[in-house]
Amino acid sequence: MEAYLDNSATTRAFESVKDIVVKTMMEDFGNPSSLHKKGVEAERYVKAAAEAVAKTLKADPSEIIFTSGGTESNNMAIIGAARANRRAGKHIITSTIEHASVYNVFGWLEEEGWRVDYIPVDENGHLDQKALEAAIDEETTLVSVMYVNNEIGAVNPIGEIGALIKQKNPKTIFHVDAIQAYGKYRINPKKEHIDLLSVSGHKIHGPKGVGFLYVKNGTKIVPVVYGGGQQKGMRSGTHNVPGIAGMGVAAAQIYENYEEKRRAMYAVKKLFVDLVRELPGTTVNGLTGEDSAPHVVSVSFDGIRSEVLLHSLEERGIYVSSGSACSSNHPAVSGTLKGIGVKRELLDSTLRFSFSVFTTEEEIRYCAGVLAELLPMLRRYRRM
Secondary structure (H helix, E strand, O other): OOOOOOOOOOOOOOHHHOOOHHHHHHHOOOOOOOOOHHHHHHHHHHHOOOOOOOOHHHHHHHHEEEEEEHHHHHHHHHHHHHHHHHOOOOEEEEEOOHHHHHHHHHHHHOOOOOEEEEEEEOOOOOHHHHHHHHOOOOOOEEEEEEOOOOOOOOOOOOHHHHHHHHHHOOOOOOEOOOOOEEEEEEEOOOOOOEEEEEEEHHHHOOOOOEEEEEOOOOOOOOOOOOOOOOOOOOEEOOOOOOHHHHHHHHHHHHOOOOHHHHHHHHHHHHHHHHHHHOOOOOEEEEEOOOEEEOOOOEEEEOOOOOHHHHHHHHOOEEEOEHHHHHHHHOOOOHHHHHOOOOOHOOOOOEEEEOOOOOOHHHHHHHHHHHHHHHHHHHHHHHHH
């Protein structure tokens, strides 16, 4: 049997996504910048995708910029907003547990002369709002906070944070990395005071290599990529029509029967947490109920290195992650786990299990059964 439990890294595409990607690669393959019929046909796919995505956010299609994925969306938002508003102030804020595509950009801007504050989180991974409020001043031009943490599934109260930011400094731009939240939560940027929002296609059963950045109308931001002036000059380069078309279909489908999908994911998550907690020497990190994301569970296994357990599970057809997939080829101590106060000896003994609309109870029970077999064996081997 096989159990794919690494859906925070990437998801299997919907059949409808596969169909439209093939169609736009093999039949309607024109360049949407071309003036002839093939180009017009391709442009229709781009417009349809923008409309589909915008509808899920109660936004306008003109506020959607398609990118190559979450990393580019985060870079475009942070660098573009920081550069556009530097005369107003070079003070920017983020948290201590952001994804590398946010955290490392702030580090680079700090080297370039921006003043950066890194706001801590509590033991559940929630942003310290009092510390954030204290950090915002008249020179704060940008705050970037993730909606759902990619390692432990912590959910920030984005609406509250957005309101706090705008109350303290109405001119401060609020960027939200929603890459793990989109499709799992109904997001309304205008109600939640969000100016910039990053999303990735392959986290919601869409294609890899595509994402989008929501840019609220009137938000001051400059391009990061220059060239032919596509997408109102904000993101030059030939449109990835198959990816964009697939993104649009995935966005529409992920929000169909939305509540049913969420209930199913919470059900498999609860089953997994209940079964894992029965195993000796395990610690589930962060919250696990409906006050956490429906698709992510972080578990520490006392006395077993995460890489050893990961590959032992792989040998049994179970696929999981030792943290963010974007950093898995360059192992380092997780800033998230350190940030929430995980014991030092467990930092290198933690795996992430993540679920999707395709995850079954059978997969969960199989994984828990294999863990019950492997853990005592691996601990015994370690002692020898």
